[in-house]
Amino acid sequence: MRRAMLLAFILISLPSCATRRAAIAFRVLPAKPDYLLRSPDAKDTPFPEVLGQYTNVGPDWVELRPQIELRVENAYFREGAPKHGLANFLGTEIVRYRMLPAGVLEQLSIKSHLPRRPADQPPVQQLLSTYQRRYLHHGLFYQLLVSKKSDVRSAVLLSAASMDELNRLTKQLLAAPDSVCDGVSTNCTAFPEACTASLEIGIVVNGAPRTVLWGSVLGGVTGNHGRVELFRPYLGRLTPVEIDPGDPEALRVPLLPGDRVKWH
Numbered sequence: 208m209r210r211a212m213l214l215a216f217i218l219i220s221l222p223s224c225a226t227r228r229a230a231i232a233f234r235v236l237p238a239k240p241d242y243l244l245r246s247p248d249a250k251d252t253p254f255p256e257v258l259g260q261y262t263n264v265g266p267d268w269v270e271l272r273p274q275i276e277l278r279v280e281n282a283y284f285r286e287g288a289p290k291h292g293l294a295n296f297l298g299t300e301i302v303r304y305r306m307l308p309a310g311v312l313e314q315l316s317i318k319s320h321l322p323r324r325p326a327d328q329p330p331v332q333q334l335l336s337t338y339q340r341r342y343l344h345h346g347l348f349y350q351l352l353v354s355k356k357s358d359v360r361s362a363v364l365l366s367a368a369s370m371d372e373l374n375r376l377t378k379q380l381l382a383a384p385d386s387v388c389d390g391v392s393t394n395c396t397a398f399p400e401a402c403t404a405s406l407e408i409g410i411v412v413n414g415a416p417r418t419v420l421w422g423s424v425l426g427g428v429t430g431n432h433g434r435v436e437l438f439r440p441y442l443g444r445l446t447p448v449e450i451d452p453g454d455p456e457a458l459r460v461p462l463l464p465g466d467r468v469k470w471h
Contacts, residue, residue, distance in 0.1 A: 233439055233448040235457045242456055244448075247441060257461045258422065263346075268377070269421060271345040274464035275406050276418070277304040277312065277364070279331060282401040286325040290401050297321055300331035303407075310343030334402065335364065338393050342366035344373045347406060353384045353397045361397045362404035363388060408464040419462060425450070426458030432470035440465040 236243040241253040252260055263270040271277065280301045288295035298320040304312040317332055324330065348363040365380055365387070367373035376394055380387045388395040398404050406421035412428060419428065429435045435452040437460070438445040445467060451457045462468075 231441075232446055233441070235448065235450045235460055237454070237456070242459065244460060247446060254459060254461060257463070261463055265377075267350060268346050268348040269406055270373075271306045271312075271347065271406070273306050273308050275306055275408060275421060276315070277306075277345075277347065278302075278405050278407050279304075279334060279398065280403050280405075281328075281331040281334060281399065283321055283325055283328050284401070286327050290399070297325065300324070302331045302335075304335070304340070306345070310345075312340040312345065314340075331402075334398060335396050336393065339364070339366045339396060342368055342394070344368070344370055346373060346377060347404060348380070349404075351380070351384060351397075353388045359400050361400060362402065363398070364396045364404065366394050408462065410462055410465070411467045413469055423462050424459045425462060425468065426455065428462070428468055429458065429470055434471040436469040436471075438467040438469075439463060 231247045233247065234245040236245055236251070238253075241255055243251045243253055244257055245251050258264055258269075262272040262275065269275075278301065280299050282290075282299050283297045284290050285295040285297060300321060301316075301318045303315040303317075305315050307313050312335075314332065317330075345364060345366045348365065350360040351363045352358070352360050353363065363380070363384075365373065365376055367376055376387055380395070388397045407418045408421055408423075410417055410419060410428070417428075425435070425437055429452075433452060435450065435458070437448040437450060439448055440446070440463075448460070450460065
């Protein structure tokens, strides 16, 4: 009798436990001035601060972390010609790097859209040295006035052996760029004017892997699809993000690496 009562208690309790587990979710909440993302632990984060929960960000820079890829695309021009304009443009080369858990940047792929690379311009993978890629911490600055003499703004990758060193170099770079990106430093690469550097993350859309720019939002992926679902990795499993797909402001929730998006 006692054993039967114990079994009945267990069976009654199981649905309740399953319900509590299924209730764990993120929630998008309307608010002013910014909508909020409430995490399963009830912490509210304004949309503009969501990316900063994943990695360190500044007004024009992002610290690379695992699952954030660096994409460098360099434009090439006829040998000896000015490095701008369409008249002498030949094509581009693209190299991708990913941040490993250990911190170093691993080269993923190279694509060339050139009939033949001009002899006076280096391959795109040589723009970033192997030595710099071995540093454990990296930050990408999207546009920085590296030299006041040239008045040219460039994308800059800053690297260091420790976070303290990276923070120190960042302050130095913002105050006096020439003192860090002097052309011989192993900590800094200022990409050419005709080169673009961007950060990308991997998500899954309707079961298919997809790469989007860092900072992309849900609405930029789903378009005008009505019934939208978003799932986000949390504590080792995919967790639903409760969202009103009919609210355009709610669709501005930032995407993070590993997100899964579905629509019906």
